[in-house]
Amino acid sequence: MPDVAPDDRRVAVAATATVVPIRPDVVPTASERPRTPWLPPGRTLHLDGRGTTFIREIAGPPGAPTIMLLHGLGATADLNWSSSYGSLAARFHVVAIDHRGHGRGIRNAPFTLEDAADDAVAVLDVLGIRHAIAVGYSMGGPIAQLMWRRHPERIAGLVLCATSREFSGKLREQVMFATVPLLQRLVRATPGLVGWALDHVRPSDALERPLHQWGRQELALLSPAAVIEAAAALGRFSSQGWIGAVDVPTSVVVHLRDHVVPTRRQSLLAEAIAGATVHVVDGDHLAPVRDARRFVPALVRAIEDVAHQQQRPAVAPRERHLQLAQAGGAGR
Numbered sequence: 001m002p003d004v005a006p007d008d009r010r011v012a013v014a015a016t017a018t019v020v021p022i023r024p025d026v027v028p029t030a031s032e033r034p035r036t037p038w039l040p041p042g043r044t045l046h047l048d049g050r051g052t053t054f055i056r057e058i059a060g061p062p063g064a065p066t067i068m069l070l071h072g073l074g075a076t077a078d079l080n081w082s083s084s085y086g087s088l089a090a091r092f093h094v095v096a097i098d099h100r101g102h103g104r105g106i107r108n109a110p111f112t113l114e115d116a117a118d119d120a121v122a123v124l125d126v127l128g129i130r131h132a133i134a135v136g137y138s139m140g141g142p143i144a145q146l147m148w149r150r151h152p153e154r155i156a157g158l159v160l161c162a163t164s165r166e167f168s169g170k171l172r173e174q175v176m177f178a179t180v181p182l183l184q185r186l187v188r189a190t191p192g193l194v195g196w197a198l199d200h201v202r203p204s205d206a207l208e209r210p211l212h213q214w215g216r217q218e219l220a221l222l223s224p225a226a227v228i229e230a231a232a233a234l235g236r237f238s239s240q241g242w243i244g245a246v247d248v249p250t251s252v253v254v255h256l257r258d259h260v261v262p263t264r265r266q267s268l269l270a271e272a273i274a275g276a277t278v279h280v281v282d283g284d285h286l287a288p289v290r291d292a293r294r295f296v297p298a299l300v301r302a303i304e305d306v307a308h309q310q311q312r313p314a315v316a317p318r319e320r321h322l323q324l325a326q327a328g329g330a331g332r
Contacts, residue, residue: 036214037082040089044104047122050115054104055123056096058089065156065307066132068120068147069096070140072162073234074227076103076218080137083292087300092307095132097123099143101226103218111229113139113237117146121154133157133306135299138261138285139230141269142237148246149239157306158246158273161253161299162285164265165272166238243272249309250276251302260285277305 042056071080077096088094098105099116136144141163148155252270270276279302287295
């Protein structure tokens with residue numbers, strides 16, 4: 001992952017939070033740094049009736065609000081959030097989960113977005129946490145939305161990054177998701193196929209070169225069948241009928257050069273939630289990996305907005321119009 005220097009002030013449009021470095025007493029010097037990013041303590045948790053999952057947790061400042069980090073499809077918590085852990089730890093109590101079939105998450109269990117949402121709430125139960133801000137990236141966005149819908153009393157706010165109310169609206173997307181059942185049968189018949197594809201496509205190449213091997217090791221933890229099941233679940237997901245009922249503080253982080261989840265669709269999500277604030281990242285869907293100096297400040301600002309929103313008046317209509325116009329002006 002790219003190093004996030006404390007004196008680097010290149011931030012995303014409309015995101016002014018600066019990146020806070022991880023404490024020097026826990027970060028090795030450049031000459032000593034291993035070929036892995038800095039990662040907070042992690043441990044397995046048994047969730048009654050569900051299975052065993054893996055989380056990372058950082059206590060944060062005393063009394064800090066809890067944020068639950070929900071990663072994207074075909075990733076792990078560490079691949080998605082390692083560039084953000086340090087800055088978030090300076091402000092929040094951080095909990096990051098590996099979703100079922102991803103990383104070290106629950107194994108040998110069917111994947112549904114509803115189950116993933118319930119898994120995350122079960123983690124809060126085990127940790128004794130009553131309320132959390134759900135922070136979802138890409139696939140983590142629907143999981144966060146479902147956490148609010150299924151467990152509204154547990155969700156203090158939402159931060160929705162590079163995500164949408166639906167993922168198969170366009171014809172080409174409908175065709176793509178229609179092929180998922182075929183892929184599921186293919187993976188069952190040829191278990192090594194996805195591993196071969198990952199080995200040759202090398203999605204970990206988005207990482208800095210010294211971290212390539214670590215990224216490939218993280219990808220090797222994925223269950224191909226679960227990832228394809230998750231893709232199928234995304235194709236079926238739609239919150240259009242109920243997302244407007246969200247009644248907790250919400251921020252939407254919109255990526256201006258996203259070719260995976262179109263920018264316009266991210267903006268429509270923000271428009272659908274009354275009072276949602278918009279934070280713009282001048283980056284693509286892999287910005288947490290490729291451009292952490294732009295993504296991390298926007299993420300921090302978005303979470304801070306949600307954490308403090310109840311102490312501030314709602315976004316004025318003209319300011320909100322300008323936010324949405326800026327976010328919807330590219331990548332339609």
